[in-house]
Amino acid sequence: MTPLLSIEGLTVELSTGDRNFEAVSDITLAVARNEVLALVGESGSGKSMTAMAIMRLLPEPVADIVAGTILFDGIDLASASEAALRGIRGNRIGLIFQEPMTSLNPSIRVGPQVAEVLRLHKGLDAVNARRRVEQLFEQVRIPDPRRRYDDYPHQMSGGMRQRVVIALALACDPDVLIADEPTTALDVTTQAQILETFRDLQASVGAATILITHDLAVVAETADRIAVMYAGRIVEETTTEQLFASPRHPYTHGLLGSIPHVADTDATRRGDRLPEIAGTVPALWALPPGCAFEPRCPRASDRCLSERPPLAELAPGHKTACWHPVETAA
Amino acid sequence: MSTLLDVKNIAKRFTVSRGLGAKPATVHAVDDVSFTISHGETLGLVGESGCGKSTVGKMIVRLLEPDEGEVMLAGEPISHLSHRAMRPFRRKVQMVFQDPNGSLDPRQRAGDIVEEPLVVHGIGNAAERRARVENLFSRVGLRPDQMTNVPSKFSGGQRQRLAIARALALNPSLIVADEPVSALDVSIQAQVINLMSDIQREFGLAYLFVAHDLGVVQHISDRVAVMYLGRIVEIGDTSSVYLRPSHPYTHTLMDAVPRPDPARRHHRPAIARGEVPSPLNPPSGCAFHPRCPMATYICRQERPLLRRVASGAEVACHHAE
Ligand SMILES: Nc1ncnc2c1ncn2[C@@H]1O[C@H](COP(=O)(O)OP(=O)(O)OP(=O)(O)O)[C@@H](O)[C@H]1O
Ligand SMILES: Nc1ncnc2c1ncn2[C@@H]1O[C@H](COP(=O)(O)OP(=O)(O)O)[C@@H](O)[C@H]1O
Ligand code: SF4
Ligand code: SF4
Ligand SMILES: [Mg+2]
Ligand SMILES: [Mg+2]
Numbered sequence: 001m002t003p004l005l006s007i008e009g010l011t012v013e014l015s016t017g018d019r020n021f022e023a024v025s026d027i028t029l030a031v032a033r034n035e036v037l038a039l040v041g042e043s044g045s046g047k048s049m050t051a052m053a054i055m056r057l058l059p060e061p062v063a064d065i066v067a068g069t070i071l072f073d074g075i076d077l078a079s080a081s082e083a084a085l086r087g088i089r090g091n092r093i094g095l096i097f098q099e100p101m102t103s104l105n106p107s108i109r110v111g112p113q114v115a116e117v118l119r120l121h122k123g124l125d126a127v128n129a130r131r132r133v134e135q136l137f138e139q140v141r142i143p144d145p146r147r148r149y150d151d152y153p154h155q156m157s158g159g160m161r162q163r164v165v166i167a168l169a170l171a172c173d174p175d176v177l178i179a180d181e182p183t184t185a186l187d188v189t190t191q192a193q194i195l196e197t198f199r200d201l202q203a204s205v206g207a208a209t210i211l212i213t214h215d216l217a218v219v220a221e222t223a224d225r226i227a228v229m230y231a232g233r234i235v236e237e238t239t240t241e242q243l244f245a246s247p248r249h250p251y252t253h254g255l256l257g258s259i260p261h262v263a264d265t266d267a268t269r270r271g272d273r274l275p276e277i278a279g280t281v282p283a284l285w286a287l288p289p290g291c292a293f294e295p296r297c298p299r300a301s302d303r304c305l306s307e308r309p310p311l312a313e314l315a316p317g318h319k320t321a322c323w324h325p326v327e328t329a330a
Numbered sequence: 331m332s333t334l335l336d337v338k339n340i341a342k343r344f345t346v347s348r349g350l351g352a353k354p355a356t357v358h359a360v361d362d363v364s365f366t367i368s369h370g371e372t373l374g375l376v377g378e379s380g381c382g383k384s385t386v387g388k389m390i391v392r393l394l395e396p397d398e399g400e401v402m403l404a405g406e407p408i409s410h411l412s413h414r415a416m417r418p419f420r421r422k423v424q425m426v427f428q429d430p431n432g433s434l435d436p437r438q439r440a441g442d443i444v445e446e447p448l449v450v451h452g453i454g455n456a457a458e459r460r461a462r463v464e465n466l467f468s469r470v471g472l473r474p475d476q477m478t479n480v481p482s483k484f485s486g487g488q489r490q491r492l493a494i495a496r497a498l499a500l501n502p503s504l505i506v507a508d509e510p511v512s513a514l515d516v517s518i519q520a521q522v523i524n525l526m527s528d529i530q531r532e533f534g535l536a537y538l539f540v541a542h543d544l545g546v547v548q549h550i551s552d553r554v555a556v557m558y559l560g561r562i563v564e565i566g567d568t569s570s571v572y573l574r575p576s577h578p579y580t581h582t583l584m585d586a587v588p589r590p591d592p593a594r595r596h597h598r599p600a601i602a603r604g605e606v607p608s609p610l611n612p613p614s615g616c617a618f619h620p621r622c623p624m625a626t627y628i629c630r631q632e633r634p635l636l637r638r639v640a641s642g643a644e645v646a647c648h649h650a651e
Contacts, residue, residue, distance in 0.1 A: 042515045157605055187378040188542070192586035192601050214516055217545075217588035221595055240592045251517075258520035260549035262587045266569050273527065274520040274549070280485045281515055296517075 003030035004208040005054070005176050010068035010078070012049050012058065014284075021285040023049040023063065025232040028311070031176070031208040038219040038240075039212045041229030042281055047212045050229075051180045053078075054210075055095060056085050072176065091121040094169030094207070096198075098181035100161035103168060104153045110164045111137075111149030114171055121172045136167040140197050159190035163197065170201055177207040183218065195222060217261055220244055228252050231292040232284055234311055238318040248314060248325040250297050251277070291323070299324045334503055334536050335367040335390065340399035340409075342385050346610070355610045359385045361560040362399075364636075369503065372530070372537040374551030374568070376544060376583070378606055381557040383540045387506045390538060391425045392416060404503070421451060424497035426490070428509035433493060434481045440492055441467075441477030447499045466495040470525060487518035491525065498529060508540045523550060544587050548572050556580050559609055559617040562636065566643025574641040576650040578622045616648065624649050 012024035024046040031037045039047050052058045053065055056077060070077040072093070075084065089095070097103055105113060114136065115129035124132060130149070137145030140163040153161055162182065169177060182198065183191040199222060202209050211223055219226055220240060227237040228249065236249040247253040254277040279296040288294050291304045303323050311321040315328070342360040360382040367373045375383050388394040390401055392408065401409045408419050427433045434443055441463050448459045464474045470491040481489055490510060497505050510526070511519040523546065529535060541547050547554060548568055555565040556577065564577040575581045585599040604621035607613055616634050619625040628648050636644040640651055 042517055159605060187606070188544070189378065189582055189586045189602060190605065192588070193603070195588075196598075196601050215588070217590045220590045220592050221588045221598065240595070244590060244592050255517060256590065259516060259545070259590075260520075260523070261545040261590045262548055262572065262584070263545075264573070264589070266573065272549075273524050276520045276524060277517040278521075280487060280518065 003032050004072070005210075006030040006071045007050075007054065008069050008071070010050065010053060010070065011066050012046070012053050012063055013066045014049075014063050016062060019285045022066075022232055023284060024053060027068070027234055029210075029227060029234070029237075031210055033175070033208050034203070034206045035225065036202060036209045036211055036223045038223035038226045039210060039229060040214060040216060040219055040226060042214060044281065044284070045229040046232040047214075047229055048180055051178050051210065051212055054178060055089055055093065056080070056082075057089075087121075090117060090168075091172045092174055093176040093178065094172070094174035096162075096165050096169045096177070096179040096182045098184050100158065100165045101153065103165045104161065106153055109150050109152055110156070110161075111151075114164065114168050117168060117171050132171070133167070136171060137164075139170075139201060140164075140167045141193070142167075157190075159186055159194060162186065162194055166194070166198060166201065170205055170207075173205055174207050177202060177205070177209040178212075179209065180212040181214070182211075184213065184215070191218075198222075216256065216259065231282060231287060233292065233321065234319075235293070235321045236319065237311070242318055246318075246328045248318065248320040248328070249293075249322050250299050250324075250326060251293050253326045254298075291321075299326075332369055333366050334369045334371075334404060335538075336402040336405075337363060337365050337386075337390065338400045338402065339364050340386070340389055340396040340401065342382075342389060342394060343397050348610075357609050358560050358612065359609065360389070360396075363557075363560075363562055364399075365555055365562065365565055367504065367536050367538060370530070370534045370536055371553070372539055372551045374547035374554040375538060375540045375557065376542065376547050376554060377557035378542065378583075380606070380609060382560045383542075383557060384508050386557075387425065387508050387538060387540050390504075391423050391506050392420075393425070417451075421447075421500040422503045424500065424502040424505050426493050426497050426505060426507045426510050428512050431481070431489065434489060436481055438480070439477065440472070440479050440481065440484070443481070443492060444477075444495045444499055447496060451500060453500070462499070463495075466498055469498070469529070470495045471521075485518075486514050487521060490514060490522050494522075494525065494529070498533065501533065502535065504536045504538065506538045506540070509542070510539075511546060512541065512543065519546070526550070544572075544583065556583065559607065559612050561617070561646065563618070563647070564643055564645045565636070566641065566645075570641040570643040574643075576639045576641050576643055576645045577618075577647050578624050578650075579618045582621070616646075 007029045010027040014023045041047050054070055065078050111133050114133045118124045118129040118132055134145050142148050142163050183194050223240050225239050226243045227234045230251050236252045247256055257275040277296055290306045290308055294300045294304045309321045309323045311319050313319050340363050344357045344359055345354050346357055347354050377383055389396045396409050400407045403419050444463045444466055445459050467474050472491055511522050539550055551568045554568050554571045555562050558579050564580045575584050582602040613620050615631050616629045619629040634646045634648045636646045639645045
């Protein structure tokens, strides 16, 4: 599969008052049509900065792309002009953020907001735009789409607003879809409904998709491939099946062991201690010179202190950045 | 195990304005909620946003007074005690919040934060209190030399440890923990959950553990109560509620939780439709009936009462078996 979007060596630098540091360091990623790639990591690991960099929506002048290329259909988004980007954003690349109001204008009714995008990018007239929006609202399962067309965002629940955002992101049949924590703010039953809609529509549009989340269970049920970020870098990348069956990076391995997910058996006894990851997430401006996970890693050696492990393909289709990876499960 | 906390039919209503010109409305945030917690036991309280979990917690620690019903602690009714008469009971019940920042004074030094409840209750002399604070610091995994730091010098996980140390200072019998790990980084949550289990064993603590994270609640709870629109719809042993849910809403909830299992990408349970109705305008009869696949005529007419079913749990549903 040839990738539709390929990122190489992407580095984003942040300058805040007294500090300069890399929020995203030397990231290489590719997504193909019909594929869902998940970017997972803890708060502050650089997921959103990566998404913003792809869209060239980084907060200026604080953040800046200092290295790397972002190739989309022969265009390098990292160096493209603002005019070129305007034709791509919201048209060929659809965006969904955690907070629906990031994408919606509070003072415009939801139907006309989506219709406006269709007029702008697809040149539809008012009648056709309205017809298409009603179709889209139906596809994202907004009940009674004709009536909801004239709602203001504040008249809708959080889940319904996120459905409008999905409709907006998919309005122009995008080639690429970027969803940053699309269900994190929602309750569990609403999350399940929205993820189902998201998966169905992603598959029918066939968009190359980057799904950003900190929730490994959401990822297990949604993604084809997973890239795990820690302190601004990708530390492991492989297929979803492979990552859950056989995590090789000590951080991934630790995370999968330490999170209490809902279990469908009584296997874990209540009060059993959970395996912990020691220590805390390091500040990005005070990273150790070697492996960023070294202060918390049970497998660390002297080499880890001084030399940073490169992201290397240890097995076909399974990349890990670690000098002493966890053995594969037999 | 003997009963420590006995919550009897508590209710709380709030009046909310509905904008200019409109008449204010009443939200039944909590309605007819009853449960008990034994010494050393953990009761998990789950349900979706706005269902009334925090309001229940606040009534137990007396941050709110119930409009109806009574909270009994060690056999004594405490809901309507005066501030003064409440004192001896205050020591027994403490609260830990989701956002430790909101509950810690940013200008106070960490050691003083933990010492404050001892001072307020006139416990020990200065030297004894200091020794106790040092002891609590090391117990929750903080270093005594951090006692002079202000909260902003601590990470999120450390601030939650600090809040736990303060809650432990008066040797409580019950801690109401409202989303104690939700705001923490995922790699830090296990540390705080383990700390809570350890101190529970050590001090014989009971917990009311309020959370929307069903995995965490399953791990830590002996029993679990599920709330929907202000009421408990199912309460029972953790394994009954999770593995053999009897209320259709509990089913919906359990099916909706994602599992870390890639096989579920290809066959996932069917997803329930509909949204949680507004608490300003709850449905008649059983509040779950507009979303319930099993709803019949009676469900729209009559509110089901909690009763014991085959799994051993108590369930408020006309058709549960
Ligand atoms: N002080 C208040 N004034 C008015 N309404 C309130 C107040 N506190 C809570 N409510 C309402 O009472 C209901 C229950 O709220 P509560 O905070 O107990 O829910 P919760 O289950 O803790 O939700 P979450 O999971 O979002 O924390 C909600 O409808 C809420 O809007
Ligand atoms: N607007 C901003 N100004 C300054 N720093 C920021 C801004 N947004 C994010 N950061 C910093 O960039 C780093 C990566 O953040 P982010 O990409 O948002 O992480 P994630 O999405 O993985 O939680 C963090 O250290 C964060 O504090
Ligand atoms: S490189 Fe060393 S410190 Fe880093 S994850 Fe691997 S073993 Fe641990
Ligand atoms: S009482 Fe009726 S509507 Fe309510 S949960 Fe039971 S079957 Fe469903
Ligand atoms: Mg983010
Ligand atoms: Mg709450």
